[in-house]
Amino acid sequence: MFARSVAPQMIEEYVDTGKLRYVFKYFPFLGDESYYAAEAAECAGDQGKFWEYHDLLSLRWQGEGVGTFLPDKLKGYAGELALDTQAFGACLDSRRHEALVLADKRDGAQAGVSRTPTLILNGQQISSPRDFEELKAIIEEALNGGG
Amino acid sequence: MSESPQRLFPLWWILPVTVLLALLATACGSGGGGGTSATVTPAASGSRHVIGSPDAPLELIEYADFQ
Numbered sequence: 001m002f003a004r005s006v007a008p009q010m011i012e013e014y015v016d017t018g019k020l021r022y023v024f025k026y027f028p029f030l031g032d033e034s035y036y037a038a039e040a041a042e043c044a045g046d047q048g049k050f051w052e053y054h055d056l057l058s059l060r061w062q063g064e065g066v067g068t069f070l071p072d073k074l075k076g077y078a079g080e081l082a083l084d085t086q087a088f089g090a091c092l093d094s095r096r097h098e099a100l101v102l103a104d105k106r107d108g109a110q111a112g113v114s115r116t117p118t119l120i121l122n123g124q125q126i127s128s129p130r131d132f133e134e135l136k137a138i139i140e141e142a143l144n145g146g147g
Numbered sequence: 148m149s150e151s152p153q154r155l156f157p158l159w160w161i162l163p164v165t166v167l168l169a170l171l172a173t174a175c176g177s178g179g180g181g182g183t184s185a186t187v188t189p190a191a192s193g194s195r196h197v198i199g200s201p202d203a204p205l206e207l208i209e210y211a212d213f214q
Contacts, residue, residue, distance in 0.1 A: 025208060037213035104194070119208070
């Protein structure tokens with residue numbers, strides 16, 4: 001999983017050193033739980049905790065359609081981060097961020113995205129790396145003018 | 148003839164309040180990602196979720212499904 005196994009090293013080595021800007025976009029397509037999770041992340045973002053919630057979801061991931069990202073579970077994760085759970089629950093139940101999530105997905109589809117994770121480096125879609133070393137080689141090549 | 152306190156009052160608080168608001172905005176604008184600290188920049192590429200310098204030579208966009 002990119003968020004758990006590759007992103008932390010990528011952020012430490014390239015984002016924190018000013019070489020790379022990392023943009024996260026939603027492309028939910030695996031089922032209802034994908035949409036719930038994306039909207040929940042936005043609700044956490046309303047309370048200034050998007051990245052913390054993003055990281056927690058990657059830790060809680062157990063597989064596709066196994067119930068890990070159903071609304072009640074997502075509300076529980078908000079509690080783990082000490083968010084205002086009442087506001088979070090109201091946000092999630094209202095589905096107020098559905099349009100934003102769908103807009104990201106529409107942008108992705110227009111850019112040729114059909115599965116996840118899909119990575120686009122300086123406008124060019126790259127093959128999903130198996131590990132950080134593979135991504136590092138791609139980034140280094142781009143930094144040296146090869147990308 | 149000296150200025151009345153009522154006329155001077157609106158002027159003195161503007162600078163310290165502006166500085167305080169700027170400091171608060173800076174403090175609220177920092178965050179994490181991938182378990183590390185990083186600079187949060189204004190949205191690039193139409194996304195609200197961006198970390199890294201706007202001057203970085205490379206931009207990586209991840210399209211993700213949390214499942």
